[in-house]
Amino acid sequence: MSGTIAEEMRERLTEAFTPSKLDIINDSASHAGHSGDDGSGESHFTILIEADAFTPMNRLARQRAVIAALGDIVGERVHAVAIKASAPA
Incomplete structure (x- = not known):
């Protein structure tokens, strides 16, 4: 797939959950030079998703569902993902 990892995450999460809100924040710059920084600029993310x-x-089931939807991205292509998943109020 061409494009950024963030774009791929957005596509996979949109397909899996049809979220009403979805923000994917690239936190990689904050981790430059630290463990897990591979120099790609796409090693650490925060995902805010509501569906x-x-x-x-x-909470745990939501996080597991998001990780499952991301497939090989988490742990293989991205070092860390913080997930804040919620249902609409």
């Missing part, structure tokens, strides 16, 4: 699909899930 109806999360309504029946607890």
